[in-house]
Amino acid sequence: MLEIDVYLVNSFTDNGSGGNPAGVVLIADHLSYDQKLTIAQAVAYSETAFVSKADQPSVDFELSFFTTTGEVDFCGHATLAAFSMLYKKAMITHGRYVQRTKAGLLAVVIEPGGFIVMELKPPEYLEVFASTQISALIGIPATILDSTQLLAEAISTGLPDVIVPVPLGYLDQIQINEHLLTQFCKDHGLVGLHAFELCDQESSLTASCRNFAPLFGIPEESATGSSSGALACYLSKYVSDKRSGKFIFEQGRAMNCRSIITASVECRGLSILKVEVGGLAQELGLLQLTV
Numbered sequence: 242m243l244e245i246d247v248y249l250v251n252s253f254t255d256n257g258s259g260g261n262p263a264g265v266v267l268i269a270d271h272l273s274y275d276q277k278l279t280i281a282q283a284v285a286y287s288e289t290a291f292v293s294k295a296d297q298p299s300v301d302f303e304l305s306f307f308t309t310t311g312e313v314d315f316c317g318h319a320t321l322a323a324f325s326m327l328y329k330k331a332m333i334t335h336g337r338y339v340q341r342t343k344a345g346l347l348a349v350v351i352e353p354g355g356f357i358v359m360e361l362k363p364p365e366y367l368e369v370f371a372s373t374q375i376s377a378l379i380g381i382p383a384t385i386l387d388s389t390q391l392l393a394e395a396i397s398t399g400l401p402d403v404i405v406p407v408p409l410g411y412l413d414q415i416q417i418n419e420h421l422l423t424q425f426c427k428d429h430g431l432v433g434l435h436a437f438e439l440c441d442q443e444s445s446l447t448a449s450c451r452n453f454a455p456l457f458g459i460p461e462e463s464a465t466g467s468s469s470g471a472l473a474c475y476l477s478k479y480v481s482d483k484r485s486g487k488f489i490f491e492q493g494r495a496m497n498c499r500s501i502i503t504a505s506v507e508c509r510g511l512s513i514l515k516v517e518v519g520g521l522a523q524e525l526g527l528l529q530l531t532v
Contacts, residue, residue: 243276247284247528250322253464253500253520259493260500260523261464263322264289267330269305274312276532281307283530287459290319292327300346301338302327308457313432315344315399317466317518321357324349325522328357344399358503358519361398361467364474368395368429375405378425379436380416391479395431398470398516402452403429405436412438412449413495419455426456433459435468437490439480447488448472451495463493464500470516473504477513 248267251260264284269277269291281289293303304323306316320340327333328351335351348360370393372386386393391406403425407415415436422434433454440446450472452465473488488504500520507515 242531243272245272245280245530245532247280247289247530248322248326249284249286249525249528250326251523251525252318252321252325253466253492253502254523255499255501257523259463259498261318261462261493261498262286262525263316263319264528265319265323265326266291267323267326267332269293272532277305277307278311279532280530282309284528285309287454287457287462288313288316288319290316290323292323295341299339300341303341305343308459310458312343313400313457315342315347315467317359317361317399317469318464320349320359321466321520321522324351324357324359325355326524328355329524342399347399356519356521358517359466361470361516361518363398363516364471364513365397365401366394366478367397367401370394370403375403378418378422378434379405379407380418381407381411381414385411394475395429396471396474398474399467400432401430402433402435402465402468402471403431404468404472404475405434407436407438409438409441412436412451415451417453417455417460419460422453423456426454432457433468435465435472437472445489446491447476448490449494450490450492452492461496463496463498464502464520465492466502466518466520469502469504469518473506473518474513474516477506477508
């Protein structure tokens with residue numbers, strides 16, 4: 242039996258509050274798949290990150306990510322939580338690091354003061370969906386969705402989500418049909434659905450967002466890093482006045498857990514070369530488990 246320390250961390254916090262909680266195990270080198278799953282289930286957050294030593298000089302850490310139902314290739318908010326704890330526990334200093342994940346080798350930059358920016362995979366544009374395919378999933382009529390003049394599209398910057406635009410004022414009206422969304426995600430190889438409404442030009446925010454992944458036991462998530470990267474790519478591709486390459490997203494408002502996520506894209510012509518998301522994290526506490 243092993244005694245395991247699990248740090249509980251809120252990622253993408255707004256002035257120290259809000260955010261999305263993740264579990265972090267900083268020394269996970271000898272844990273098995275089943276032990277990691279048991280820990281993630283005991284933590285009962287949407288994701289728990291496990292940090293192990295890398296086996297090659299060009300990689301600093303190897304990270305794996307578990308929901309309460311199994312392993313996923315990548316998790317943005319759990320990456321932020323993990324590197325925040327590595328920094329706060331003085332295991333690393335500010336600078337650039339490379340993590341190996343099942344989504345590939347990805348850079349993480351820790352700025353002085355603890356603001357963390359993580360690189361995501363360049364976008365994969367997977368499938369476009371008509372409003373009639375999305376309407377029943379979120380409880381908003383197709384005619385309302387059509388008024389955005391934008392289609393839903395599945396995009397992956399590490400994990401595949403369907404990005405769904407809704408008109409301003411309709412984001413909080415979404416009513417997810419979890420059974421239909423779960424089946425939809427199974428049918429199309431998706432993790433979940435990331436809905437957004439564009440904010441007024443006067444706002445400092447680019448968009449407000451909501452994320453749903455019932456297939457992985459997540460009814461709603463208050464901050465989603467990989468989906469924020471996908472949304473930044475979507476806006477750069479389809480919304481002409483959002484092509485500045487820099488974005489600020491709000492998520493979790495409907496959960497009374499407001500989170501702030503920055504995102505940026507680097508383009509060359511119509512191609513996106515680099516996607517990054519960033520934010521701050523706040524330690525919540527420590528959970529000690531025996532596995």
